[in-house]
Amino acid sequence: MPHSLVLNILPLAPIPAGYLTGRHLHALFLTLVSSVDKQLGDYLHDAAADKAFSLSPLQTKKCPFKKHHSLQWEHAESIPEYTPCWWRISLLDDSLFGKLTHLWLNINPSKPWHLGPADLSIANIFGTHQPDRPWVNACTYAQLYEQASETNRLIAFSFATPTTFRQGKFDSVIPTRECVFNSLLSRWNKYSGIEIPELSLDALYSSFVNIKSEKVTNYEINFVGMVGEVSYRILGDVEPLVIKQINALADFALYCGVGRKTPMGMGMTRRIAIAPSQKITKQNAELSFPIQG
Structure with missing residues (x-):
């Protein structure tokens, strides 16, 4: 739990x-x-x-x-x-x-x-969630999975401390769908006891990105990570099971974070409600992507 x-x-x-x-x-x-x-x-x-x-x-x-x-x-x-x-x-x-x-x-x-x-x-x-304690909660893995929506196609995250992802021998600060959700998936499968054997991310697309890069200097080597907000949208004909799995992983982010060095304060992430300005339509599908460093 x-x-x-x-x-x-x-x-x-x-x-x-x-x-x-x-x-x-x-x-x-x-x-x-x-x-x-x-x-x-x-x-x-x-x-x-x-x-x-x-x-x-x-x-x-x-x-x-x-x-x-x-x-x-x-x-x-x-x-x-x-x-x-x-x-x-x-x-x-x-x-x-x-x-x-x-x-x-x-x-x-x-x-x-x-x-x-x-x-x-x-x-x-x-240890009990309150409106003014967004980083406090507890929930069984079974509840996380059962309560995950089969219809919600909008996923938004707040990356509250610098976040970086290992890709091969090097790090990347770009929160691609693969980096974010594969990080969540590996930890979910390791600890939940409710394995998601395969998860297709083909229908998941970035719809809003507002991030900046930040240097972290209090480790043996310096890291560059990103902080900010990122939204994803599930598009096209997608099975309810896949939507449910994506939503379960998004809800799990509060507990496990994403990316590298989460046991040392990096990668603190939580799901957030999507502001109306971030919701996109077919007529207005502009991507906001200010990356600062």
């Missing part, structure tokens, strides 16, 4: 910018896991390919919900002490959340956790 949780965190001392990287937050998550299950923490640390979770960068701004703008992914300066922060953790494996239940139920605000030289207090954890 995938879960998308948000932790409210209060730093008890300034957090230096050098400790706000994806690598350090990844280490903090493994520390949390090891506090209740050291064997599981060691397994997640050593599992090079099987990363059944994704993390966000640490956020100091209120979670946006009226506008689908990007999140913070780098901090040029330290976060001052007592600055309210939030941090998203998503879990993809059915058993992972259960193994960490003791952690979620027994968070002690007076117990400090450590991010570099700073102590952190975890005030609370949200």
Whole structure:
């Protein structure tokens, strides 16, 4: 059962910018896991390919919900002490959340956790969706699949942190249908237990693109990723089953993200409602594609 949780965190001392990287937050998550299950923490640390979770960068701004703008992914300066922060953790494996239940139920605000030289207090954890908490939700894979529409032909995503896709030996920032949906499909088939053996994307076309490229410098090597909004439209005579599968994968994006380095804060993605200005007709099929870098 995938879960998308948000932790409210209060730093008890300034957090230096050098400790706000994806690598350090990844280490903090493994520390949390090891506090209740050291064997599981060691397994997640050593599992090079099987990363059944994704993390966000640490956020100091209120979670946006009226506008689908990007999140913070780098901090040029330290976060001052007592600055309210939030941090998203998503879990993809059915058993992972259960193994960490003791952690979620027994968070002690007076117990400090450590991010570099700073102590952190975890005030609370949200796991239930609310209108002002777009990154919080939980749903079984069976529910995700059963509730997926067989008729909705409009799919829109907000890419909230820099997103890049591995193609052969190199990376690409262009969110083609193959890059986005094959990324979702591989993780769905790995964790859901409801395999989609083959998915035809021939009828899926970009209908609105508003993205810009951004450099991510807080890794061992620099990455260039894209943030923004992309819409796809299913065109032509398409079986309801295929439409349902595409919609299920789109809904799954909230939990798994897309592309590379999702366990370190990249590729945070969620499905969004399509604004009227993005809906196209046969008479007005203009593609908006401003790429900035």
